Amino acid sequence: MSKFLPVALSTLLLGACASQAPHSPSPTAAAAPAQATAAPVPADDNLNAVAWSQTAIEHDLIYLETYRSAQSQLLTALRDKHWDALPADDRIAPYKGLKPAVVLDIDETVLDNSPYQARLIRSGGEYNEADWAKWCKEGTARALPGVVEFTQFAAKHGVAVIYISNRAQDLDQVTLSNLRAVGLPVSGPDAFLGLGTVLRGCDQVGTEKNCRRQLVSKHYRVLMQFGDQLGDFVSVLSNTDGGRAQVMAPYTKWIGSRWFVLPNPTYGSWEPALFNNEWSTPRDQRRQQKINALRVD
Incomplete structure (x- = not known):
């Protein structure tokens, strides 16, 4: 029996250690209180939307599909002298003989601002003009998929590229610099019509873009419009489900040919x-x- 004694003693000792383990401070257990005191990241309804915008290949494919479809139709629109993509209320000058143009919104249509949205999620904050202006001045927003190729194709065929944005007019230089940096064609300062652009005789309501579209109508025949909001195409004065559907109803046939709508769940x-x-x-x-x-x- 003596040769089994060391084994028996070892077994007893191991059992004793095992019975004491839950009461002994392990490295993991010791770290637990520190982890518990860390402030949790506040829940944010925008998390999935921003994560999808930044990581889902489906997001990029939708943009590629939209801009490639527009490019395949652009020359047909250019040759059709009766083709115009401005709503009736914004066409204040006859388009016959005017130079052709395409009109694009900037944010989430041309430039990707999802890093700004991601910062809001991480900080638990909400949009504010000071932080937004600071982000714009960084000038690091990337071009969205397909837009560089499309706008360069338009410019190559003599079609002016006009950006109508609700970025403040005093952000014009940093915005134009950002556009140029990512390869988007910019013909000059007049290519950017920011919030605050004035058209004499036109009263702008809030951030509506109708006055700026009317300004464009004086100089260009608009072949296509691009945006991520209804207001990028037509004035929405009653922002309700019914009001939004009503202003869009006359133009649904233009979707995918004259008007191109990009996704923005954020x-x-x-x-x-x-x-x-x-x-x-x-x-x-x-x-x-x-x-x-x-x-x-």
């Missing part, structure tokens, strides 16, 4: 339409109203 006029356009409503109440707007059948 922000836009569709969002405040869900909480009566009241941004002063507390954030948690806005969120609840968006939840209430969901359809479950």
Whole structure:
């Protein structure tokens, strides 16, 4: 029996160690209190939208598909002297004999601002003009897939490229510099019509782009428009589900030929339409109203 004694003793000792383990401070257990005190990243409804915009190849393919489709139709539109992509209310000058142009929104249509949205998610903050202007001045926004090739193709065929943006007019130089840096054609300062651009005799309501489209109509026959919001194409004065559908109804046949709509799940006029356009409503109440707007059948 003596030769089994060391084994037996070893077994007893191991059992004793095992019975004491839960009460002994392991490295993992010791680290747990420090992890528990770390402030959690606040939940953000925009997380999936921004993650999709930045990582999903489907996002890029939609942009490529849109701009390639537009490019395949551009020369046909150019040859058709009766082709014009401005809504009736914005065509204030006859287009016969005018130079051809395409009109593009900038943010989430031409330039990718998802890093700014990602910063908001990580900080738990919301959009504010100071941080937005700071981001714009960095001038590091990337071009979205397909847009460089399309706009260069347009410029090569004598079609002016005009950018109508709700970036403030005082961001014009940094914006033009960013556009040039990523390879987008910029004919000069007049290619950027930012928020604050004035057309005498036209009263702009809020951030609506109608006055700037009317300004373009004086100089160009517009072949195509590109944007990620209804307001990039037509004025939306009643930002409700019904009002948005009503202003779009006369132009649905233009989608995919004269008007090209890009996806933007991160922000836009569709969002405040869900909480009566009241941004002063507390954030948690806005969120609840968006939840209430969901359809479950």
